[in-house]
Amino acid sequence: GQNIDQPTEMTATEGAIVQINCTYQTSGFNGLFWYQQHAGEAPTFLSYNVLDGLEEKGRFSSFLSRSKGYSYLLLKELQMKDSASYLCAAMDSNYQLIWGAGTKLIIKP
Amino acid sequence: NAGVTQTPKFRVLKTGQSMTLLCAQDMNHEYMYWYRQDPGMGLRLIHYSVGEGTTAKGEVPDGYNVSRLKKQNFLLGLESAAPSQTSVYFCASSEGLAGYNEQFFGPGTRLTVL
Numbered sequence: 001g002q003n004i005d006q007p008t009e010m011t012a013t014e015g016a017i018v019q020i021n022c023t024y025q026t027s028g029f030n031g032l033f034w035y036q037q038h039a040g041e042a043p044t045f046l047s048y049n050v051l052d053g054l055e056e057k058g059r060f061s062s063f064l065s066r067s068k069g070y071s072y073l074l075l076k077e078l079q080m081k082d083s084a085s086y087l088c089a090a091m092d093s094n095y096q097l098i099w100g101a102g103t104k105l106i107i108k109p
Numbered sequence: 110n111a112g113v114t115q116t117p118k119f120r121v122l123k124t125g126q127s128m129t130l131l132c133a134q135d136m137n138h139e140y141m142y143w144y145r146q147d148p149g150m151g152l153r154l155i156h157y158s159v160g161e162g163t164t165a166k167g168e169v170p171d172g173y174n175v176s177r178l179k180k181q182n183f184l185l186g187l188e189s190a191a192p193s194q195t196s197v198y199f200c201a202s203s204e205g206l207a208g209y210n211e212q213f214f215g216p217g218t219r220l221t222v223l
Contacts (some may be wrong), residue, residue, distance in 0.1 A: 004151060030207060042113075042199060042214035043152075050209075087151070095206045096167070099151030 002026045004100035006088050011106045012078055020073045020086050020103045028093020032064050032071045035087040037102065043087055046073070075105075083107045111135055113215035115200050121221045122190045130185040130218050132200030140203045141183040142167075142212065143175060145196040152199065158183055159206065190222045 003025045012018040024032065031050040035043040049055055049064035049071060061074040073086055085102040092098055116131045132141065139160050144152040154167030158177040172194060174186045183202075187194060197219050201212040 031209070033211070042216050044214070045211035048209050048211065089151075091207075096154060096157075097152075097212070099153070101149055101151045 002092060002098045004088055004090060004098055006086075006100040006103045008101070009104045009106065011108060014078055014080060014107055014109050016078050017074065017076050018078060018105065020075075020088075020105070022071045022073070022088035022100060024069050024071070024088070024090040024098070026090045026092040026098055029066065030091040030093065030095055032062075033089045033091070033097065034062055034071075034073045035089065037085045037087055039084070046086075078107050080107050080109070113200055113202055113213050115198075115215035115218050117218060118216065119219045121223065122187075123223050124191060126190050127186070127188050128190065129187075130198055130200075130220075132183045132185070132215055133181055134202040134213070135181065136202060136204070136213065137180070138202035138204050138213075139180075140206055140210075141177065142201045142203075143173070143183065143185045144199045144201065145169065146199060146217075147196050155185065192222045194220065195222045196220060
C-alpha cells in the first residue's frame with residue numbers, strides 16, 4: 001500500500017535549527033512536496049523535490065533520497081511564526097498526492 | 110486576485126440533510142480537487158477534476174458527488190449527510206497535474222454532522 005510517515009510532534013527553541021523527517025512508500029514516484037499549515041488555516045506550499053539532493057530556499061531547505069524513500073525539511077533560525085504543522089506529500093504514478101498526517105512543530109522562546 | 114475561495118466557512122447539519130460546498134478559483138487553473146482533513150490523518154482526496162465538465166473519483170468518494178460546470182467552480186455535494194462526514198473540507202487548484210505544480214488551497218469549510 002501507499003504510506004507516508006512523519007513524526008507527530010516536535011519541539012524546538014527560537015533561533016535554533018530543526019529537521020523534520022518523512023519516509024514514503026508509493027506506487028511510482030513523481031516528486032515530494034512539503035506544505036506548511038498554521039492552525040485553522042489552509043496548507044501553503046513550501047517546497048518540491050523530484051531529484052536527489054538538497055533544495056535551499058531562504059531559511060527552509062528540503063532534501064530527497066529516492067533510493068531510501070526519504071525526505072527531510074530543515075528549518076533554520078527558527079521564529080515563533082514557524083509554529084505550525086508541516087505536511088509531507090508524495091506524488092504517485094497517477095499524479096495524485098499521498099499525504100502524511102503532518103508534524104506539529106512547537107517553538108519555545 | 111482572491112485565489113481559491115470556499116463557501117460556507119462553517120456549517121452544522123443533521124444526519125440525512127443535504128448540502129453543497131462551493132469552491133471558486135480565479136487563477137484559470139485546469140485542475141481542481143476536494144480533500145477532507147481529519148485529526149491524526151493526512152489529507153484525503155475525495156474527487157478531482159482535470160477540466161471543465163470532467164470529474165474523477167479520488168481515495169474516499171463514497172457519499173459525495175461533484176460537478177464542474179464552469180472552469181472556475183467546483184461543487185461538492187453531500188446527498189444524505191452522516192456523522193462520519195464531520196470534517197474540514199479543503200478545495201485546491203493547480204495549473205497542471207504533473208511535476209512542479211503546487212496546489213493552492215482554499216480556507217476550508219468546517220462541517221459538523223449531528
